[in-house]
Amino acid sequence: MISEFLFYEEDASKDEKSNYVNLKIEIRQLLKDDFNRKVLSEVLLDLRKDVSGDTQKRLFKLYQDLGLHTDNFEKLKSWRWEVVSKAILNLTQMQVSEAYSFVTKFINHKRATIRKQAELAIVTLKPEGINYFLDTTKYRISEWQQLKLMDVLRNEEDYQPPRFKAWLTSTNRHVVLFALRLIKFYNQNDADAALIELVKHKNSQIKEEAIACIKEFRIVEAIPTLKLVFWKSSTDVKISILGAIGALGDESDIEFLQLIEKKEANFSVRSKAHSSINAIAPGSIMPSKGVVKSDKYTIPADIKIKVEEEEELEEINIETSSEIELSIDSVEEIEQINDFKEQEIEEGTDIELYLMNETIDSKQETIDNEVKTDAMKENQESLNQENNEPVSKELSLQENETLSFDFLPLVVEEVLETEIISPKEEAKIDLNDIVVNYQEVTIEKEKPSLEITEEEIAFLPIVTEMIEESYVVDSIKDQSEHIAFINEIEITFEEVSSTPKDLNVSPLLDYSEYSTAKILDTTVVYDEILERDNEDQIDPYFLSVSPDSPQEDTMDAKSNVHHESSKSYDNMESQEEQNFKKIIKDLIDFNASEPSEETDKETQDWPWLEFGDEFVDTSKTSEIDSEEILDEQENDSDAEIEEVPAKVKLTIPKAVLSDEIFDEIIEYKENTEESRMQLLDDLAEMGDERELPLLNELLVNEKYTTVKDRVKSLIEKFSEQEEKPEPDTLLKPFNVFEDLFRTCDTEAKLILMDEIVAVGDEGEIDFLEGLLENQETEISNKAAQVLEELKAKLSISDENNSDESPSTPIDNKAVEKIEVLIEEETLAEYDSLMEELQIQPPQTPEIFDLTFELTEPFEETADENTTEKSSSQESFFGQICAFSNKIIDKLNG
Amino acid sequence: MGKKRLLLAEDDELLAGLLNFRLEKGGYEVKLSSDGREVKEHLTTYSPDLIISDIMMPYFSGMELIDYVRKELNLSTPIIIISSAGNEENVLTAFELGANDFISKPISPSELLVRIERELQKV
Incomplete structure (x- = not known):
């Protein structure tokens, strides 16, 4: 029946058509039964897997025509995840595109199975499904799911992929990762900038994928971005980056790769760096690890070279190599002789030169003969002596590749080169001499006669030729002139280097001096320039340190830079001496306080910063001032001890200028009207009444009327300040109890009032009087009671105070009385508190009645702890009493 | 000219029925066999013009069937192999043993018909 439906053709015969219609009616009837529907659905799904092409399409069509897909829609509503998942799968398999909108709502389903099925479904059912999925998915996309989705997309017919760069900005990193993979898969190379940015992503997977795309x-x-992110990446990412650099980089990146090779700890990264370097520049790094040195490879003894000629050549090679060493020694000998000859020629005459050449030539001739005979006698017997290249030719013919005869042809080639070049390079006569020696050998090979010819003499030397040239050049001059010539060259160099500095800095330099100046002279001049530079650079700072500079006009400062700086510098030196003397005197005579010592030390180290310190570091100066004031006022009266610090605190920020400083300022500063006015401005801003004597002095000595007026106004201002009462004395003192009263309930208030009696003073009287008018009768009554008690307590203490003379120090007896009173009061308070709190303290503290003596410190502490635990209240009061005793002891010294 | 006789060896009844229907509709006389042993029995009594066989079947696989036909029966009857295991190894083995064509599942009945027609024309 299914086959009939699937393979029904429109052009079928009438019988077939009628049969088809009958089958349709029949199947509709059958499908009314759920079981039949189920069976047919299964059959169609099964067939779907085996058939393809047109038949498959007909199958899908039949499935939907029979309305079997509606069953799956119903299943989507099921609460069972497996049913829903199966339904989505069926709809997907049967290509029911109508299901798209139904399935999309499962895209962010909490159950992963349904979610994944829905993802596959929407991607399969519609081409735009992938867009929807990437836009809306919130969950992670597993690797497997990504593969499945890519497989679906890959098998799509006529699929036009969207530009996946749109999802590189997604907040879901899995979407970004998947988009990167899709970009790579579909070769969408229009997202360069985004890819470069994603290399900086914190997720290594995304990084790697972006690098792969790049x-x-x-x-x-x-x-550049790859290089930037390299150092903070994981090993895998580093390897990916190196791979990318190796593929994309050029020679400018080799430096970076070499840096990695040096800095990187991980060996796999290092080896990847090697391979990247080799990828950019092939063969630049050769394998080294596990590679045995070629020296250690020896030909086994049992394998003999069968050809006799080869054996001969091997021997020759060994012998010649040893002979060459000898010849090198002899060359050194010649070199020494040549040096000697050079010296001689520098001093000497043509005759001497001739003689020396003759002797050298004769000696060299013998050496050359040795070399020639040693090196060539065995292997060159068969050679034609007039031929220049027979050695190499013969060697190649003998196929002795392993034996190194390279030096022989090289010698021949270099002979010709050095013959031409050597006369031009007389100055560089070091190693060339060795080559020259080889040259001789071959020349003699070419011209075997042992007679000393003029050609040989001419050749010999590089040395001789150089000598000739230098001789020609310097023949007129003597040795000292020659040295002078060298000096001149160096001086010229110095001149060039120093010229721009001269233009900028100093007009004092005479250019004419340079032409005759020696190297030392020029450096001295240069040092001077440096000093001047330093001075010029220091000047601005120096001026800023000076007392009036902060407010000084910059134009004036510029105009007088050099003048003022030098002047002030002189002043500073004299002041430094004075300061130093003063410091020593202070150290000997006076046991100064620590801060002042510190400032003294500072001035010692940095004398020119003295003013600056005093100006800038106001806290230090104020400390000193306050201490000085304290000392003075302590001598005046002890009663003021408590008041003075408060006063000092108020004046600290203003007490900036002391008399000493001002004197120094006056000394340093030019006595101009303008500068004085500025100083007075400073005083007005920062000074206080303590500047009054100074101002009076100024008033007397001042000659400018404007300054006088200013001084007068300042005196008036400061004298007013002096007369003014301290503002903080008018302030109402802060009351702890008042603050606490605001937040607590009635019971707590009552307890607090008891505490007022215990610890309160006259400050609490006002507060208690205020409480008398409280609406709550309990509180007002209690306040009245507490007020009486407090007044009584204060009157007792007043009496005690009046008994004692205020000017004399506190007497021991008085202290004892106070102590007793405090104890009595605290105990009374303690009792009342205990009563209120309904706590029954142990009447007889038996625990303290110890029958043994505590000797061990450990036991003592243990005992103390136990007492504290047993009666914390009692120990607290004990501590208070002890504390008061300690205070009294301290006061008594 | 009589109908061409085809031997269809396929263990999947659904697919076998479908293909049978389509092949008969295409004008062929089709003998169905659901396993390898049955195919052997058929071949002793029945000589088809073309054999269509699955590889994975009970008792006798499609490969064995090719070998049997080519080596034991020494018949040159065209053999078309259909298999879901359409990997390279299977395909190569099938052709080495003497199969004439290989179609991977899912198969298109239309395509199968074309291939049958082509093979029969060769003969």
Whole structure:
């Protein structure tokens, strides 16, 4: 029946058509039964897997025509996840595109199975499904799911992929990762900038995928970013980056790769760096690990070279190599002789030169003969002596590749070269001499006669030729002139280097001096320039340190820079001496306080910063001032001890200028009207009444009327300040109890009032009087009671105070009385508190009645702890009493 | 000219029925076999013009069937192999043993018909 439906053709015969219609009616009837529907659905789903092409399409069509897909829609509503999942799968398999909108709501289903099925479904059912999925998915996309989705997309017919770069900005990093993979898969190379940015992503997977894309699309612009992120990446990412750099980089990146090779700890990264370097510049790094040195490879003894000629050549090679060593020694000998000859020529005459050449030539001739005979006698017997290249030719013919005869042809080639070049390079006569020696050998090979010819003499030397040239050049001059010539060259160099500095800095330099100046002279001049530079650089700071500079006009400062700086510098030196003397005197005579010592030390170290310190570091100066004031006022009266610090605190920020400082300022400062006015401005701003004597002095000595007026106004201002009462004395003292009263209930208030009696003073009287008018009768009554008690307590203490003379120090007896009173009061208070709190303290503290003596410190502390635990209240009061005793002891010294 | 006789060896009844229907509709006389042993029995009594066989069947696989036909029966009857295991190894083995064509599942009945027609024309 199914086959009939599937393979029904429109052009069928009438019988077939009628049969088809009958089957349709029949199947509709059958499908009314759920079981039949189920069976048919299964059959169609099964067939779907085996058939393809047109038949498959007909199958899908039949499935929907029979309305079997509606069953799946119903299943989507099921609460069972497996049913829903199966339904989505069926709809997907049967390509029911109508299901798309139904399935999309499962895209962010909490159950992963349904979610994944829905994802596959929407991607399969509609081409735009992937867009919807990437836009809306919130969950992670597993690797497997990504593969499945990609497989679906891959098998799509006529699929036009969207530009996946749109999802590189997604907040879901899995979407970004998947988009990257899709970009790579579909070769969408239009997201270069985004890819470069994603290399900086904190997620390594995304990084790697972005790097893979960069490598794939050959985005060379990403290399700087790759280098940037390299150091903070994981090993895998580092390897990916190196791979990308190796693929995209050029020779400018080799330096970076070499840096990695040096800095990187991980060996796999290092080896990847090697491979990247080799990828950019092939063969630049050769394998080294596990590679045995070629020296250690020896030909086994049992394998003999069968050809006799080869054996001969091997021997020759060994012998010649040893002979060459000898010849090198002899060359050194010649070199020494040549040096000697050079010296001689510098001093000497043509005759001497001739003689020396003759002797050298004769000696060299013998050496050359040795070399020639040693090196060539065995292997060159068969050679034609007039031929220049027979050695190499013969060697190649003998196929002795392992034996190194390279030096022989090299010698021949270099002979010709050095013959031409050597006369021009007389100055560089060191190693060339060795080559020259080889040259001789071959020349003699070419011209075997042992007679000393003029050609040989001419050749010999590089040395001789140089000598000749230098001789020609310097023949007129003597040795000292020659040295002078060298000096001149160096001086010229110095002149060039120092010229721009001269233009900028100093007009004092005479250029004419340079032409005759020696090197030392020029350096001295240069040092001077440096000093001047330093001075000029220091000047601004120096001026800023000076007392009036902060408010000084910058134009004036510029105009007088040099003058003022030098002047002030002189002043500073004299002041430094004075300060130093003063410091020593202070150290000997006076046991100064620590801060002042510190400032003295500072002035010692940095004398020119003295003013600056005093100006800038106001806290230090104020400390000193306050201490000085304290000392003075302590001598005046002890009663003022408590008041003075408060006063000092108020004046600290203003007490900036002391008399000493001002004197120094006056000394230093030019006595101009303007400067004085500025100083007075400073005083007005920062000074106080303590500047009055100074101002009076100024008033007397001042000659400018404007300054006088200003001084007068300042005196008036400061004298007013002096007369003014201290503002804080008018302030109402802070009352702890008042503050606490605001937040607590009636019971707590009553307890607090008891505490007022215990610890309160006259400050609490006002507060208690205020409480008398309280609406709550309990509180007002209690306040009245407490007020009486407090007044009584204060009157007792007043009496005690009046008994004692205020000017004399506190007497021991008085202290004892106070102590007793405090104890009595605290105990009474303690009792009342205990009563209120309904706590029954132990009447007889038996625990203190110890029958043994505590000797061990450990036991003592243990005992103390137990007492504290047993009666914390009692120990607290004990501590208070002890504390008061301690205070009294301290006061008594 | 009589109908061409085809031997269809397929263990999947659904697919076998479908293909049978389509092949008969295409004008062929089709003998169905659901396993390898049955195919052997058929071949002793029945000589088809073309054999269509699945690889994975009970008792005798499609490969064995090719070998049997080519080596034991020494018949040159065209053999078309249909299999879901359409990997390279299977395909190569099938052709080495003497199969004429190979179609991977899912198969298109239309395509199968074309291939049958082509093979029969070769003969």
